Amino acid sequence: MSATRFAFYGRVSTEDNQDPESSRAWQLTRSRALIEPRGGVIVAEFFDVDKSRSIPWQRRPQASALLTELRNPDRDFQAVVIGEPHRAFYGNQYGLTFPLFEHFGVPLWVPEVGGPIDSSNEAHDLVMSVFGGMSKGERNRIKIRVRTAMSAQAQVEGRFLGGRPPYGYRLVDAGPHPNPAKAADGRRMHRLELDPFASAVVARIFADFLAGYGLFAIAERLTREGILCPSAHDPARNRHSSGVAWSKGAVRAILTNPRYTGYQVWNRQRKDEVLIDIDDVGLGHTTKLRWNPQDKWIWSDAPAHPPIVSREDFEAVQEALASRGHRYTDKTVRRSRHYYQLRSLLRCGICGRRMQGEWNNEMPYYRCRFPQEYALANHVTHPRNVYVRERDITPKLEQWLARLFTPWNIERTLDQMVGAHGGPAPAAQESELLKRQLAESDRKLGQHRAALEAGADPVIVAGWMREEQSHRSELERRLRRLPAARSARMDRDALAASLRKLGDLVDVLRDARPSRKAKIYAELGLELTYYPSQRKVLVAVTSNQDSIGSECVSEVGLEPIDYLLGSCDSPWLDIS
Structure with missing residues (x-):
């Protein structure tokens, strides 16, 4: 009797430092232990790496490819085996996916039921539904533990929890990581230290605003005087911005950042999962960043780094900004969408x-x-x-x-x-040339910053950087307008x-x-x-x-x- 040909499906998320190869190996081992005693052999593999379990099958690359292959009457496999349902199904995904296997007549094997899932068996449906709920509960518990731990670290320890340092500060080493395993891997702690030049600019922005200058007026004064904006001051961390001039948004972001008071502030933003399509919930959710109200912010109990402005001045700025906001009255026109x-x-x-x-x-x-x-x-x-x-x-x-x-x-x-x-597309050659020129521009900007930190004349260096940044912006514009390179x-x-x-x-x-x-x-x-x-x-x-x-x-x-x-x-x- 010929062996039954199987396709294997597995998934691993690397956000918690899992090794994809090790995870794939043990899921394959578990799958083979189920099918090989019954004459089964794996002839195809579909394995998603770095994809959250909350993402529906249709949006996971390998899972989607497997579902597409089900429609192929000449597919190489006769059945599908999953070594770990916890990793494959989340919430109600089993109920949305298994009917496709039934429709195309492809048995789905899992170790938890000891073989193929029988849709007429209520126990099988119950087991798979329970595993989907357990998978969702496990993810939620991990989120709660992580957020609670980060909240305590920010409030009690005043710990810097990662990300780009605010303009006006720079990161310095703060010793080995307190987690022994991470410390053994060479991970280090970091803290915020004043950037002499940028911190003076931040202090000036707060002073100018309290003196009555508006956001546009402050931005245009800084640009006119040749003072580098945040993305030009640190282009290595701000490749997404052109860095040519100060913007109203950059000034507002500085004026509303409470970390300039010297306190560590966490939970200013949150990640919300919202439906991609309210008319098709099977597409799942997408993550969106949203601002939390101030009463949800977590402040450190004590100052965690050198302040640039006093807390009183910061609060005065927030009151002034709030008073300039939109105030609705009976005469306010409510516009439709x-x-x-x-x-x-x-x-x-x-x-x-x-x-x-x-x-x-x-x-x-x-x-x-x-x-x-x-x-x-x-x-x-x-x-x-x-x-x-x-x-x-x-x-x-x-x-x-x-x-x-x-x-x-x-x-x-x-x-x-x-x-x-x-x-070969001519655009591809020009693209490579422009990328090399951008790398050279970044190197020159790094040299200019080093000269500034070494004590060179700030006015002269600012002129050099402004000229080089303008050249870099032109290169980026040319690169964006190139047609995409095509290979296949x-x-x-x-x-x-x-x-x-x-x-x-x-x-x-x-x-x-x-x-x-x-x-x-x-x-x-x-x-x-x-x-x-x-x-x-x-x-x-x-x-x-x-x-x-x-x-x-x-x-x-x-x-x-x-x-x-x-x-x-x-x-x-x-x-x-």
């Missing part, structure tokens, strides 16, 4: 920043507001405000997409898309089938609500750049296309294909 179809997709062609949605005259607009000091720091000539109406862009964009998906254009589109993969050659037949499915997309866009269109544009990976002097919009595709077809566009048959929009006659939309 508006949907912007191009939200987060439209950039200003002058400065490269994302344009903000604004409702005006009962219709959506997009605006790029650029303070004069930012323009000077960026070496660009930028109007104070750039406006464009949404209705000037979206009809032209729909026509552009319609031309791409017409049946008589598909063959030419395919030729261009497949031909683009025949050799695309299969023409698969592309043809997928593009033909997209024919319905034009009809969907024509009849869809604004909120629906916004989701479709985002799923397509569109990125638009508006050039006000020409009254034209450049259409491009973002390099990250992992999410295409995952939620919204999949409803009209869209497949996750790269470079889908690269075959149109012209990427320019004339909106004049």
